Amino acid sequence: MSEKPSYSGSGFTSGAEQAWCCANVGQFIVIAPNSNRFSVRWSAIGDATDWPILDSAAARTKQSSNQLFPSKFGTVTGIAGTDFNAYVFQERAIWSMSYQGGDVVFSFDRFEEGRGCHRVNRFVAVDEAVFFESQYGYHVVQGNQVTDIGYGIVDKSYTPS
């Protein structure tokens, strides 16, 4: 049986920034905000309902911040989170997002240019592996290594949409 909680739907609160995708990364909720499609923003630590104003004293205290990415790699199209780390997908790049704490909060390292998630949420995480669609075909990223899994007949019959 699932150990997940049962949701009743009561107690809705609002105010979070509009977003294209979201993910749980450790004690944070990370979103790709609609206000800047080339960035991610994360909540206060330990509280998915608390989104303090960026760069405010409250944000620094609660480790809430954001990260901008180079626009040449396209918009942010997916966030695949785990307990401490995440992959942030742009249309043509992949970033490793690692929790550091302190004033830095998260560090970001781009380890792939060219292959990315070419449309919003065209990926699925299975344990430590994340399968995704790029403009070239199907791939899997694991341990910051990208592998082409559709080489041959699959990619030949693949049409990006």
Place this chain on the structure above:
Amino acid sequence: MSKVRLDFLNWRPDEDDFENPLIQAKNVLHQSEGWVPYKRPTAGAISAHSTWPTTSSMVVKALGTGEQYVGAWLENGTVAGNGFTIDLRVGLLAESSGNYSLTAEYTKITSNTVSTKSTLNNIAAFDLCEGHDASGDPVVFFSAIVEGTRATTSASSIANAGWSIAATSSIGGINITGWATL
């Protein structure tokens, strides 16, 4: 979201007929994640269910216990003078034998007038994840976006002042982001 994708996860090269290219099409990427898109359910179990008499597009994702799902769906409104009005709703659903019934509605944006172009009345993005609030209570965090261009941008049409719409963007006509706790 409604496009065809290959069933590569179930592909068996040793059993494949290379004279015939793969033709099986399943939305495996999202099915594996539990995200099931339904577009214009004008026939079948969903449309027949009394909960969804005017639903034109819906996506659901498994969450919680048993047969619980969180879904985002569009409901057709009326044809207004400057376009077509739709409601975007997000809520908790219960599934039984392919039918979805509404358990609780989290939030909604109603009476949004959008263009009547045929490509506009679709949910462009829907995502959710689980987290906790400051008390440690579980939280479901969600976001939903309808592609399209709003014909009007009046804030007075927003049903709940706690959230707002993506105004005049050429994509992301209507957007809900929020959370629900136990």
